[in-house]
Amino acid sequence: MSVVDAGTTPVDLEGLRAKYLEERDKRLRKDGIDQYIGTGGDFSYFAEDPYVERVERVPITRTCEVAIVGAGFGGILTAVKLKDAGIDDVLMIEKGGDFGGTWYWNRYPGLACDMKSYVYLPLLEETGYMPPRSYASGPEIRAHAERIVDHWSLRDKALFQTLVTRAEWIGASGRWRVSTDRGDVIEARYLVTANGPLSRPKLPGIPGIAGFRGHTFHTSRWDYAYTGGGPDGNLTGLKGKRVAIIGTGATGIQCIPHLAASADHLYVVQRTPSGVDIRQEVPTDPEWAASLKPGWQKEWIDNFNALTSGGAAERDLIEDGWTFLFKKIAAAAATASGPDAMLQILHAAEVADAEKMNEIRARIDAIVADPATAERLKPWYRRFCKRPVFHDGYLETFNRDNVTLLDTDGRGVEAVTETGIRVGGVEYEVDCIVFASGFEVGTDYIRRAGYDIVGRGGLSLQDKWSHRFSTFHGMHVHGFPNLFLHQNAQAALPANFCHGLAEGAKAIAAILGHAQALDRPVVEATQDAEDAWVAHCGEVAANLVPFFEQCTPGYYNLEGHLTQEAAQGFGYGAGAAAFFHLKDQWLADGRFAGLEFSTG
Numbered sequence: 204m205s206v207v208d209a210g211t212t213p214v215d216l217e218g219l220r221a222k223y224l225e226e227r228d229k230r231l232r233k234d235g236i237d238q239y240i241g242t243g244g245d246f247s248y249f250a251e252d253p254y255v256e257r258v259e260r261v262p263i264t265r266t267c268e269v270a271i272v273g274a275g276f277g278g279i280l281t282a283v284k285l286k287d288a289g290i291d292d293v294l295m296i297e298k299g300g301d302f303g304g305t306w307y308w309n310r311y312p313g314l315a316c317d318m319k320s321y322v323y324l325p326l327l328e329e330t331g332y333m334p335p336r337s338y339a340s341g342p343e344i345r346a347h348a349e350r351i352v353d354h355w356s357l358r359d360k361a362l363f364q365t366l367v368t369r370a371e372w373i374g375a376s377g378r379w380r381v382s383t384d385r386g387d388v389i390e391a392r393y394l395v396t397a398n399g400p401l402s403r404p405k406l407p408g409i410p411g412i413a414g415f416r417g418h419t420f421h422t423s424r425w426d427y428a429y430t431g432g433g434p435d436g437n438l439t440g441l442k443g444k445r446v447a448i449i450g451t452g453a454t455g456i457q458c459i460p461h462l463a464a465s466a467d468h469l470y471v472v473q474r475t476p477s478g479v480d481i482r483q484e485v486p487t488d489p490e491w492a493a494s495l496k497p498g499w500q501k502e503w504i505d506n507f508n509a510l511t512s513g514g515a516a517e518r519d520l521i522e523d524g525w526t527f528l529f530k531k532i533a534a535a536a537a538t539a540s541g542p543d544a545m546l547q548i549l550h551a552a553e554v555a556d557a558e559k560m561n562e563i564r565a566r567i568d569a570i571v572a573d574p575a576t577a578e579r580l581k582p583w584y585r586r587f588c589k590r591p592v593f594h595d596g597y598l599e600t601f602n603r604d605n606v607t608l609l610d611t612d613g614r615g616v617e618a619v620t621e622t623g624i625r626v627g628g629v630e631y632e633v634d635c636i637v638f639a640s641g642f643e644v645g646t647d648y649i650r651r652a653g654y655d656i657v658g659r660g661g662l663s664l665q666d667k668w669s670h671r672f673s674t675f676h677g678m679h680v681h682g683f684p685n686l687f688l689h690q691n692a693q694a695a696l697p698a699n700f701c702h703g704l705a706e707g708a709k710a711i712a713a714i715l716g717h718a719q720a721l722d723r724p725v726v727e728a729t730q731d732a733e734d735a736w737v738a739h740c741g742e743v744a745a746n747l748v749p750f751f752e753q754c755t756p757g758y759y760n761l762e763g764h765l766t767q768e769a770a771q772g773f774g775y776g777a778g779a780a781a782f783f784h785l786k787d788q789w790l791a792d793g794r795f796a797g798l799e800f801s802t803g
């Protein structure tokens with residue numbers, strides 16, 4: 204059946220569906236997420252901090268009101284909201300050498316956020332900062348994190364280069380005892396975890412990977428001492444070097460143009476192509492900036508969120524590649540009617556998606572000179588099967604004489620040898636292999652966080668969750684009083700990650716304020732509330748599995764092994780807009796139903 208969307212380009216939905224499944228099947232592997240190697244043990248080199256020297260110090264013992272694990276945007280925004288609520292006795296414990304979280308670790312050349320800066324960067328109005336361009340670079344984002352830290356005088360509230368090793372609830376004192384790899388003991392009434400969801404680098408389990416004798420590193424620990432240059436490129440150390448990069452996800456496509464510009468020869472090893480849409484970065488219009496009224500950023504953030512997660516929005520303030528597709532779906536939804544309205548909406552969504560992907564594939568033909576290379580760069584899956592990416596120079600890289608695309612037709616690298624890589628039976632000698640292979644997803648929370656959390660009666664979170672992942676609002680866990688988790692499972696998973704962190708921080712401050720007002724400092728989710736929330740998450744997750752099982756494997760669908768049971772531990776299935784609405788009503792109600800406040 205060929206379907207024609209009202210008056211526009213014909214799309215062959217049936218043909219596309221068949222092609223998408225064929226490409227998915229090439230990539231499905233029995234080992235799923237187990238195909239990857241963690242960056243521990245022999246591979247811990249890949250996770251070491253290349254940016255600052257380790258500073259030795261004596262262990263500290265101290266108490267504080269709130270201990271926060273992490274000093275990225277999650278930790279910083281929580282400290283801000285708490286300070287605004289009058290809670291200033293806060294300590295952020297951070298394994299990196301400075302503030303920034305993911306923007307501390309990721310410093311690769313070309314690093315930027317592909318979501319508009321006016322939406323992504325938090326607290327713009329409060330800090331009086333207007334980004335100079337429509338998209339912010341990595342260094343600009345990190346500088347903004349520092350700006351927030353200074354604006355709220357949080358600089359002395361962080362303990363850097365310190366890894367939390369264990370957190371234990373001490374019922375007798377009603378406090379968390381947090382231990383670290385520096386021998387510190389920190390006792391805090393409240394514990395907030397803001398470790399980040401994509402924080403533990405992973406490597407592909409390619410045979411021979413440990414035997415490579417050349418230079419190698421992971422993109423989230425960029426080795427400028429080897430490559431030279433900086434975030435803007437100019438990697439002078441790569442002169443005369445043959446480099447291979449493994450991975451063409453959101454990270455790969457941003458740093459590949461810079462590697463290509465500096466290396467003698469670059470091999471781009473591709474297993475699945477990214478869907479690279481146009482970005483169109485422009486300078487901020489000063490007249491537009493001057494015309495903004497107080498409250499504009501909240502309006503923008505809410506508008507972006509509504510348009511990208513199924514909420515209601517009358518207009519599109521953002522007008523970028525994220526909101527475009529959703530607007531089309533929403534328009535179709537507005538006219539759908541009758542008993543098969545949902546089918547009409549799903550159909551309209553599929554047509555809109557097919558048109559967008561056709562456009563993305565046509566753009567490759569228009570930019571990439573060699574037709575065979577262009578063909579190999581084409582993504583064959585629906586737009587939101589993988590992280591949508593936006594770049595205005597990636598495709599052009601493949602017109603350079605010093606760049607070779609090594610497409611593995613979905614199979615990945617065959618082997619790493621002592622001197623290079625083997626792809627399709629051919630060995631390519633290289634001096635350096637860069638792993639743009641992403642971060643652990645789907646492995647145990649505790650493994651990714653790096654420490655266990657032990658609640659009332661010695662109950663470990665690792666053990667509790669080994670039976671079933673269960674939370675209340677994704678943030679509270681029965682048996683773990685005064686623990687607040689910033690994480691996305693059974694909670695919002697918005698495209699704009701900082702937005703989710705800000706909403707979480709707002710909730711934490713409100714709950715602690717309520718506990719103070721009641722003079723009942725111990726807060727815990729009831730078992731009933733947790734059970735009801737888990738059941739509800741299971742219901743709203745039902746639509747995730749049918750969509751993602753059609754998708755090419757990736758971390759969005761646990762490498763093609765997403766089950767109904769696993770999906771209930773994913774982001775809130777009804778979307779971030781619905782989650783924030785529900786949470787806002789819950790906060791406004793003021794009773795904090797599902798939480799028990801006691802004196803301990």
Ligand code: NDP
Nearest residue numbers: 315316317407450451452453454474475590615616640641
């Ligand atoms: P990803 O997990 O998205 O990509 C990993 C890449 O490694 C994929 O291309 C994958 O191929 C490839 N790979 C894995 N195993 C092999 C193998 N055996 N052989 C060859 N290739 C292999 O990681 P990223 O670091 O790119 O992105 C992670 C996330 O970070 C993004 O999804 C996004 O959320 C965030 N990010 C955000 C940015 C922003 O602008 N805001 C910028 C950069 C990152 P395959 O696809 O076949 O699995």
